[in-house]
Amino acid sequence: MQTKTQTNLDPAFRWLTLASGLAVLLLVGGILYTLVIGAMPSLKHFGFGFLASQAWDPAFMEFGALSSVYGTLVSTAIGMLIAVPLSLVIALFLVEIAPPVVSRLVGGAIELLAAIPSIIYGMWGLFVFAPFLADYVQPWLAAVAPGFPLFQGPPMGIGMLSAGIILALMILPFITSVTRDVFQMVPAVVKESAYGMGSTTWEVTRKVTIPYGIQGVVGACFLGLGRAIGETMAVTFVIGNRHEISASLFAAGNSIASTLANEFTEASDDLYLAALIELGLVLFVVTLVLQVVARWWLRRTARKMGAVR
Amino acid sequence: MKHRSLFARRSIDMAIRVLSSLAALIGIAMLGWILGTVILKGYSAINWEFFTELPAPPGMPEGGLANAIIGTLLITIMAVLIGVPIGLAAGVWLAEFGQQSKTAEAIRFAANLLMGTPSIIIGVFVYVVMVMTTGNFSGTAGAVSLAIIMLPIVARTAEDMLALVPSALREAALALGVPRWKATLGIVFRAARTGLLTGTLLAIARVSGETAPLLFTALNSPFWPESFNEPTANLTVTIFNYAMSPYDDWQTLAWGASLLIAASVLGTTIMTRGILWYRSR
Numbered sequence: 001m002q003t004k005t006q007t008n009l010d011p012a013f014r015w016l017t018l019a020s021g022l023a024v025l026l027l028v029g030g031i032l033y034t035l036v037i038g039a040m041p042s043l044k045h046f047g048f049g050f051l052a053s054q055a056w057d058p059a060f061m062e063f064g065a066l067s068s069v070y071g072t073l074v075s076t077a078i079g080m081l082i083a084v085p086l087s088l089v090i091a092l093f094l095v096e097i098a099p100p101v102v103s104r105l106v107g108g109a110i111e112l113l114a115a116i117p118s119i120i121y122g123m124w125g126l127f128v129f130a131p132f133l134a135d136y137v138q139p140w141l142a143a144v145a146p147g148f149p150l151f152q153g154p155p156m157g158i159g160m161l162s163a164g165i166i167l168a169l170m171i172l173p174f175i176t177s178v179t180r181d182v183f184q185m186v187p188a189v190v191k192e193s194a195y196g197m198g199s200t201t202w203e204v205t206r207k208v209t210i211p212y213g214i215q216g217v218v219g220a221c222f223l224g225l226g227r228a229i230g231e232t233m234a235v236t237f238v239i240g241n242r243h244e245i246s247a248s249l250f251a252a253g254n255s256i257a258s259t260l261a262n263e264f265t266e267a268s269d270d271l272y273l274a275a276l277i278e279l280g281l282v283l284f285v286v287t288l289v290l291q292v293v294a295r296w297w298l299r300r301t302a303r304k305m306g307a308v309r
Numbered sequence: 310m311k312h313r314s315l316f317a318r319r320s321i322d323m324a325i326r327v328l329s330s331l332a333a334l335i336g337i338a339m340l341g342w343i344l345g346t347v348i349l350k351g352y353s354a355i356n357w358e359f360f361t362e363l364p365a366p367p368g369m370p371e372g373g374l375a376n377a378i379i380g381t382l383l384i385t386i387m388a389v390l391i392g393v394p395i396g397l398a399a400g401v402w403l404a405e406f407g408q409q410s411k412t413a414e415a416i417r418f419a420a421n422l423l424m425g426t427p428s429i430i431i432g433v434f435v436y437v438v439m440v441m442t443t444g445n446f447s448g449t450a451g452a453v454s455l456a457i458i459m460l461p462i463v464a465r466t467a468e469d470m471l472a473l474v475p476s477a478l479r480e481a482a483l484a485l486g487v488p489r490w491k492a493t494l495g496i497v498f499r500a501a502r503t504g505l506l507t508g509t510l511l512a513i514a515r516v517s518g519e520t521a522p523l524l525f526t527a528l529n530s531p532f533w534p535e536s537f538n539e540p541t542a543n544l545t546v547t548i549f550n551y552a553m554s555p556y557d558d559w560q561t562l563a564w565g566a567s568l569l570i571a572a573s574v575l576g577t578t579i580m581t582r583g584i585l586w587y588r589s590r
Contacts, residue, residue: 013490014406020398021407024461025419031426031434038437086332093329108582110336115578116343116571117518119545123552123567124343127350127560169339176336200322223425230427232521233549257429257521261549264436264525280433284426291425295418 032288035281042274050278056243058267063275065282067243071160071253072283075235076228078164078249079171083228084221086168087175094176095183096201096209107180114173122237125166130157130238133165138250152248156240161249163239167231171224178223182216182301183209215301222294230287232257256283344571351568354561364531364547367556374566380534380542384451384527385517387537392456393463393509400467405479405493417468420461429521431457436525448534448541451527455519459512466508470501503588507581514577518570520545544570 036043042050046063053064090110094103134157141151186209194204210217240252241262254262256279267273358373365372399416407413431454439450474497482492498505528540529547544566551563 010489013493014402017398017402017406018412020395021402021413021416021464023395024399024423024464025416027457027460028419028422028426030438031430034434034437035430038433038441086335089325089329089332090336092325093333097326097329098333106333106337109340110333112575112578113336113340115514115575116340117520117545117574119518119520119548120343120347120567120571123548123563124346126552128342128346172336200318202322202325203318205325226425230429232427232429236549237552257427260429260433261521261524264433265528277433277437280430284430287425287427287430288422291422295421 039278039281042278058272067245068256068259070245072255075163079167079228082168083172090176091179094180110173118233121234125238130162133157133162149247150249153250158240159250159252163235166234167228171228175220175224178220179217182213186212219298226287226290232261236261347567347571350564354565376533376542377544377547381544387452388455392459396460396463397467399464403468404471423461432522446528446540448527448537451523454522454526455516458516462512470504474500507584510581514574518574
């Protein structure tokens with residue numbers, strides 16, 4: 001009797017675990033489905049014009065995604081422009097230059113940047129970094145490049161520039177750690193041959209390591225991009241939350257995620273809510289596409305480099 | 310190829326070395342700047358009242374965030390109770406049954422996508438599914454959002470850790486006539502214990518600092534958490550609300566809460582690293 005009840009549990013165990021696995025699959029589909037259904041009133045009302053309209057006026061029920069999309073793209077672009085070169089040289093430092101002990105400590109510290117919750121970046125950005133930017137960096141930028149359209153307007157600290165710089169800090173550890181792994185995958189023999197011919201460290205890096213690992217680095221950048229584009233709290237704290245597009249990086253703006261964070265609980269009207277959900281849908285689809293591309297690319301690269309996965 | 314003198318090549322090399330060391334220094338300096346700020350500003354906010362009192366109206370001294378601390382704990386515990394068992398079960402299926410099958414590959418792919426989904430999107434999803442249908446914000450909805458974020462992390466680490474257990478152990482158990490579920494839960498789980506624990510801890514560390522998914526699910530509340538069916542006070546949304554307020558004493562409380570959150574998240578992360586490092590020796 002005892003044995004019989006025991007063996008009978010096995011199919012149940014198998015199905016239960018399978019159901020949990022399928023739950024993950026269903027969730028991704030469920031999120032997409034829910035967002036489409038939730039956004040339906042807005043999808044029907046505004047059509048594709050939603051993406052091209054700059055209007056955002058809850059009083060007159062006019063909604064368009066353009067300023068949020070613009071803000072998301074610009075803040076992410078600033079973040080990537082700063083984070084990618086910085087991550088590359090830090091990875092270079094970790095793999096080629098630092099002694100092993102230093103490399104481990106510095107690598108650990110950089111990875112700790114990834115563990116800091118986004119809201120802490122927000123607090124620091126709003127109360128410490130934005131004022132610092134307004135007092136020291138922005139006046140300097142304006143003085144160095146007078147009349148340059150990106151550095152116009154009063155130095156408020158809060159705005160696109162600070163959002164971009166904080167995003168850079170937040171994605172830095174992700175790009176650095178993947179880049180470091182890619183650099184470490186370069187076979188030692190290849191590097192040693194270059195050193196043996198009398199190359200300097202930089203020459204080995206530029207002519208051997210980087211060409212060998214470039215695809216992995218590109219994949220790492222895609223992963224960082226996916227993170228930056230959906231980052232919410234840190235951006236919401238410092239971007240200024242204004243539904244207008246300005247050429248200057250000193251100006252306040254908004255991003256898709258910051259608009260959601262700020263206005264979701266205030267949306268009393270169905271169309272307003274649907275417009276916000278449609279913004280969420282846009283963000284979700286973009287991150288899905290970025291991730292699919294990044295995974296496919298990294299996997300292809302790993303296979304090419306003969307790494308076992 | 311252009312010929313360069315040895316001196317020029319060495320100078321360029323030196324310049325790059327200096328540059329990359331500087332970049333690493335910048336990274337560490339930023340970490341120090343952020344943590345230093347949080348510790349300095351948060352330290353002055355933390356006192357006995359901070360842990361025992363309800364929030365006071367602005368201008369009144371002696372307010373605390375006791376309700377938010379308890380609320381965050383309760384929401385996190387509930388998220389763990391939902392997310393970890395399902396995540397572990399999914400990991401078991403991937404490692405023990407699914408392996409290289411098409412279904413397993415699809416689940417892995419979906420788990421990766423879910424891990425990279427912005428947490429605010431999870432919040433919107435739970436809002437539509439749980440808040441719109443029931444008509445009120447609730448601690449349960451907050452816990453479900455966090456559980457959804459934990460689920461793929463727990464599942465993928467569990468799968469990796471279970472796969473590390475040598476199949477000889479499973480085969481030995483099965484050969485003795487032990488049913489599969491018992492072999493998995495009693496033997497394979499025990500062998501992979503540390504790994505499963507670290508995966509779970511990492512997932513907890515990841516969600517305990519989350520704000521975006523709670524903004525419109527658990528919302529926030531100035532009262533003690535009494536029921537999970539109503540808006541529930543929590544630390545991270547409190548930080549957001551108080552930081553955006555014009556009151557100095559509320560902003561100070563927000564710094565105190567930031568220190569508490571940062572310390573617990575970083576503490577858990579470092580502890581997890583410590584366990585892994587200790588194990589790998």
